[in-house]
Amino acid sequence: MSIIENALKKASSQGLIEKNKSDNVLKHSDDLSFVVENNDCNPVNEDDSLISKDNQVTINWEALAAEGFIDHNDTKSQLAEEFRVIKRPLVNNIQGGEVNGISRPNLILICSSLPGEGKTFVSINLALSIANELDKSVLLIDADVERPSVSRQLGIKQSPGLIEYLENDKINFSDILLKTDLSNLNVIPAGKRHKYSTELLSSQRMYLFAEEVSRRYKDRVVIFDSPPLLVATQAQILAELVGQVVLVIAAEETPQNVVNESISKLANCDVVMTLLNKTKKELDLYGYNYGYGKYGHS
Numbered sequence: 001m002s003i004i005e006n007a008l009k010k011a012s013s014q015g016l017i018e019k020n021k022s023d024n025v026l027k028h029s030d031d032l033s034f035v036v037e038n039n040d041c042n043p044v045n046e047d048d049s050l051i052s053k054d055n056q057v058t059i060n061w062e063a064l065a066a067e068g069f070i071d072h073n074d075t076k077s078q079l080a081e082e083f084r085v086i087k088r089p090l091v092n093n094i095q096g097g098e099v100n101g102i103s104r105p106n107l108i109l110i111c112s113s114l115p116g117e118g119k120t121f122v123s124i125n126l127a128l129s130i131a132n133e134l135d136k137s138v139l140l141i142d143a144d145v146e147r148p149s150v151s152r153q154l155g156i157k158q159s160p161g162l163i164e165y166l167e168n169d170k171i172n173f174s175d176i177l178l179k180t181d182l183s184n185l186n187v188i189p190a191g192k193r194h195k196y197s198t199e200l201l202s203s204q205r206m207y208l209f210a211e212e213v214s215r216r217y218k219d220r221v222v223i224f225d226s227p228p229l230l231v232a233t234q235a236q237i238l239a240e241l242v243g244q245v246v247l248v249i250a251a252e253e254t255p256q257n258v259v260n261e262s263i264s265k266l267a268n269c270d271v272v273m274t275l276l277n278k279t280k281k282e283l284d285l286y287g288y289n290y291g292y293g294k295y296g297h298s
Contacts, residue, residue, distance in 0.1 A: 056179045057187070060155040067153065069121070070128045072182070083129040086122075086275065090244055091130065093271060094221065102270045104214040107242035111226045111235045113262040117250040118277040120149040123225035126246075130221050131184040139177075139213065141188045143224040143238055145197045148190035150225050154180070161191030165209070166200040173212075202237045210241040229262045236265050244271040251279035 065071040070080050094105045110123040127140040142150035145163055150156075156178065165171045165188075178187045194200060213222050224242065226235040239245055245266055249259055259274075266272045 051174060051177055051179045055159075055174075055177060056181075057154075057156050058181045063155060064124075064153065069153070070125050072128070075132070079125070080129065083125050087126055087129050089273065090126075090246070091133065091136070091221075093244055102243045104210070104241070105243035105271075106218070106220060107210060107214050107222045107224070108244045108246065109224045109226050109235070109239055109242045110246050110248065111239070111262075112228050112248040112250075113230050113254055113258045114228050114250075115147070115231060117228070117248050117254060119228070119248045120144070120153060120225050122246065122248050122275060122277065123223055124150065124153055127185060127223050128182070130223075131182055133184075135219060137184040137186070137217075137220045139186050139188065139217075139220055139222045141222065141224050142190040143201070143234070144227045145190045145194070145201070145234070146227055146232060150187065151189045154187065156187065156189060159189055159191075161189035163191035163194050163197060163200060165191070166203060166205050167194065169205070173209075198232070198234050198237070201234050207241065214243075229265055230258065239266055239269050242269070244273070245269045247272060247274045248277050249274055251276050253278065 059072075061072040065074075068079075070083065071077055074080065090108060093100065093102055096102070097105055108126075110119050110126065112119040123140065127138045130136055131138040140150060141162060142148045143162060144150075151158070151161075159176075159178065160171065161176050165173070165176050176188050176191070178189065180187060200206065213220065224238055226238050229235045229247075247259075247262055247266065263272065
């Protein structure tokens with residue numbers, strides 16, 4: 001039984017969840033503030049109806065491009081093409097779903113072994129690239145709650161985020177959800193610093209949150225930007241919640257033994273992919289040359 005299933009079973013025994021007779025709907029009491037159900041609703045439209053004007057943000061695209069991220073106005077750039085290659089196996093795994101034995105394939109964790117390897121750079125660019133898919137929406141979650149970078153890079157001001165949601169059962173999902181001016185991209189910031197952030201990320205409420213966003217929104221890709229694996233235990237906790245993990249490795253910087261240690265910590269994950277970052281060499285992928293020299297600006 002998975003850690004999610006254990007959490008759901010425990011919640012059910014405590015009366016936090018009611019299961020209806022048709023077994024198709026899991027309803028959470030008001031203090032958990034969301035419903036898990038099998039339906040075909042449009043998540044973007046549903047979220048839009050709940051997001052207040054205060055939670056709608058405009059990304060500074062010029063500043064983002066100046067930092068080396070994908071240029072919103074240049075979809076044919078080399079970097080944009082590189083991330084088309086990077087995202088394809090991830091998207092294919094999502095479309096294959098649990099048929100291929102991957103639990104929660106639409107939840108993707110981006111991590112690294114150590115700080116400075118470029119995981120936030122990859123997280124944001126991957127989110128931007130997938131958001132341009134015709135049938136996908138993206139929820140980018142800053143789960144690096146000790147050193148959050150997503151909001152800073154996107155020019156988002158301090159606002160309630162994941163930590164507030166996990167700490168306070170009166171905070172709803174829509175309270176922390178930020179709608180960007182890219183129609184298929186929403187963001188959840190990390191929120192405030194908290195001395196028990198690790199315990200909050202390993203809480204039952206976090207498990208239920210991950211289950212909800214995975215089950216309810218089948219066409220949504222949820223990308224978690226996590227802390228480095230070997231610096232904090234939080235990344236390993238988050239890895240247990242997702243179906244796919246991307247381990248970012250700084251070329252010619254990260255020692256092989258460090259990479260091996262990180263991979264060992266991800267041994268129980270369904271899918272672990274590695275992304276070689278900051279290399280200045282040209283890589284021949286499927287007959288095309290892609291240079292990854294721009295990576296690592298996070």
